[in-house]
Structure formats: structure tokens, C-alpha cells
Amino acid sequence: AQKVTQAQTEISVVEKEDVTLDCVYETRDTTYYLFWYKQPPSGELVFLIRRNSFDEQNEISGRYSWNFQKSTSSFNFTITASQVVDSAVYFCALRHTGNQFYFGTGTSLTVIP
Amino acid sequence: EAGVAQSPRYKIIEKRQSVAFWCNPISGHATLYWYQQILGQGPKLLIQFQNNGVVDDSQLPKDRFSAERLKGVDSTLKIQPAKLEDSAVYLCASSLWPWKKQPSGGDTQYFGPGTRLTVL
Numbered sequence: 001a002q003k004v005t006q007a008q009t010e011i012s013v014v015e016k017e018d019v020t021l022d023c024v025y026e027t028r029d030t031t032y033y034l035f036w037y038k039q040p041p042s043g044e045l046v047f048l049i050r051r052n053s054f055d056e057q058n059e060i061s062g063r064y065s066w067n068f069q070k071s072t073s074s075f076n077f078t079i080t081a082s083q084v085v086d087s088a089v090y091f092c093a094l095r096h097t098g099n100q101f102y103f104g105t106g107t108s109l110t111v112i113p
Numbered sequence: 114e115a116g117v118a119q120s121p122r123y124k125i126i127e128k129r130q131s132v133a134f135w136c137n138p139i140s141g142h143a144t145l146y147w148y149q150q151i152l153g154q155g156p157k158l159l160i161q162f163q164n165n166g167v168v169d170d171s172q173l174p175k176d177r178f179s180a181e182r183l184k185g186v187d188s189t190l191k192i193q194p195a196k197l198e199d200s201a202v203y204l205c206a207s208s209l210w211p212w213k214k215q216p217s218g219g220d221t222q223y224f225g226p227g228t229r230l231t232v233l
Binding site for chain 2: 043047
């Protein structure tokens with residue numbers, strides 16, 4: 001069965017602190033795709049990153065970075081120097097070679113000014 | 114480029130009433146998805162269309178939910194009759210290609226603002 005686990009339900013940090021959001025996935029497929037989405041209070045899910053299973057290179061985009069480790073089935077997301085605007089619910093998702101996307105239950109991040 | 118449009122943004126109905134939601138995907142996106150997101154949970158796929166055909170509706174409660182995408186563009190999702198447990202945000206998303214034909218990012222889904230449904 002395909003499954004995405006985001007064990008951290010809620011996280012609070014003070015502005016300018018770094019924070020890492022964990023994502024652990026399960027799949028029997030060798031080809032699969034991982035995603036991160038941000039859902040601000042307005043409700044719309046905003047695409048952040050897509051990664052395929054053959055590309056384990058970490059990626060950095062501004063204050064955002066992603067650490068993909070197949071050995072531990074993890075795809076963690078780090079925000080450096082957090083800002084109040086980063087406050088949102090963040091979802092990790094998995095798509096295997098079938099049709100469906102599987103979303104985790106989300107991590108609610110609050111950045112305190 | 115315009116994003117995914119949904120309407121209405123909010124809807125309050127009583128149980129056993131009917132309700133319909135509308136979605137207009139990003140222009141040129143062949144695949145359209147409807148998700149249900151209950152408070153505190155991740156989105157759950159209800160139905161996926163490729164052009165005007167259904168790819169996956171395995172989690173759609175077909176006794177009360179229906180969806181169509183007649184011309185391969187706009188889509189409507191209907192609930193009839195509504196139950197209290199249908200209270201949720203209904204999200205529409207679209208992606209560029211059928212993923213089998215465009216593996217390099219064409220499967221990335223772009224979401225609309227959602228419709229928040231409250232069933233009293």
C-alpha cells in the first residue's frame with residue numbers, strides 16, 4: 001500500500017529560526033514521484049516542488065531546501081530563516097506509477113513574530 | 114496565465130439538499146481532479162478525468178456524488194442528497210498532460226481555491 005506520513009501535526013517557531021518538516025513515504029514501486037504543497041489560510045494548495053525517485057540530489061530554492069533519502073524513504077523540507085508568511089499547512093504527496101496521488105495529513109506551521 | 118477557477122467559494126445547505134460545484138481548469142490542461150478535504154486532513158481524491166473520460170473514481174461515493182466533464186474543459190461535482198459528513202472543502206486541480214505521456218512534470222497538479230461546504 002502507498003502511504004505518506006507526516007508525523008508532526010503542528011510546529012511553532014519564532015521568526016528567523018530554521019524549521020524542518022518531515023515526510024516519510026511507503027511504496028513498493030521503484031518509480032514514483034514526491035511533491036510538497038503549501039496551503040496558506042486562504043485555502044489554495046500551492047505547488048512547491050516535484051521530485052522523481054531516480055533523482056536523489058537535494059534541492060535548494062531560496063530559503064527552501066529539500067532532502068530526499070531513498071534509504072530512509074524520507075523527503076524532508078527545511079525552511080531557513082522562517083518568516084511569518086511561511087505560516088501555513090504543508091502537505092507531502094506521493095504519486096506512484098498508478099493513477100492516484102496520496103497526500104499526508106499535513107503539518108501546520110506557525111511562525112511567531 | 115489564469116489559475117484553476119472554482120465556484121462558489123462557500124456554500125451552506127441543510128442535510129438532504131442538493132449542491133453543485135463548478136471548476137474551470139487551467140487552459141490546455143487535459144487532466145482534472147476533484148478532491149475532498151475534511152478539516153485537519155489531507156486531500157482525498159474523489160474523481161480524476163482525462164479530457165472528458167473518467168480515469169479513477171474508486172473513492173467517489175457514487176450513491177450520492179456525481180461528476181461530469183462533458184466537453185473536456187469545465188467540470189461539475191454534485192452531491193445529492195447531502196449528509197452532515199459531507200462538510201468539507203472541495204478542491205479542484207488540473208495537470209497538463211495525461212501523466213503517461215509527459216513524465217517530466219506534466220503530472221504536477223495546480224489547485225483552485227476550493228469550495229467550503231457546510232451541511233447543517
